[in-house]
Amino acid sequence: MLVYLLFGTAFGFILSRSGAADYNYIQGMFLLEEFQLYGIIGTAVALTAPGLWLIKRVGRTWRGPVRLDPRPFNRGNVAGGLLFGVGWSIAGMCPGPIFVNVGEGKIHALAALAGALVGAGAFGALYGRLQQAFRLPPLVVGTGQG
């Protein structure tokens, strides 16, 4: 448990100091006026991709064999992505930075967190009804970790 707490703390600190948890930088990204976030995500993907390739080639981790189950595409990917994008713009935070901004002492972030929990709760409660419309995986699987 402690190791995950430490991973989260390191990740949160980086998000906090990078601009990824900063309202102005998020709007600057969507206004196409600030390169910062594109640089961050681009660098992260450019370095994570070869790392993942290597880990999968080795086939195992410290805690057993690598299992990265492929996630089937469904209509929720596009619809959910669009809705999330609208929310990211409105709040100026994506999920990680919501938690980070709460820690930084930004009071309004508590409202974003409350909204996100209600939104996720509503999604789970309505899963049975949304499943058919969006061709979502069976309930035991869910839409996947992410």
Place this chain on the structure above:
Amino acid sequence: MPLILNGLPPLHWAAAGAGIAAVTLLLLVLANRRLGISSGFEDVCSLVLRQSYFRREGLLSTRRWRLPFVVGLVAGGFLSAAAGGGWTPTWALGMFDERIGLGPAGKLAWMFAGGLFIGFGTRLGGGCTSGHGIFGMSNLELPSIVTTLSFMAGGLVTTQLLYRVVFA
């Protein structure tokens, strides 16, 4: 541009990106966990909600690591503030204050509405910037690439409308 947080200078984007990659890869190598934060909302929901969606094994088995991880995110934000000029509760929101300019009550309502979209949208899409944008794209997963393009498009259109049309 300084951060809203205590006017601190931001990390260089390459350093921040490398740090994010390091945490992502170490999380997989040391703990065999796939980075993904938006599922953390479901984990928190599962502490109080009793619907079958929140009782499934896949969720209960991964919340053991993801709950401490998201608590760590809060701690990281706190440390960052405390070590960088001091921790003080604040309503400061940069260009939102200059252009949209709602007071505390309006800001809470605005943020709650944004949060609803984020919570519902990320779970319908099966992930957020971390799970799809960083991990899934790095793993060349088609659903992640499609979802990432979708949320970038949603954010782009919304911000352009807000700052170039409605509050121009």
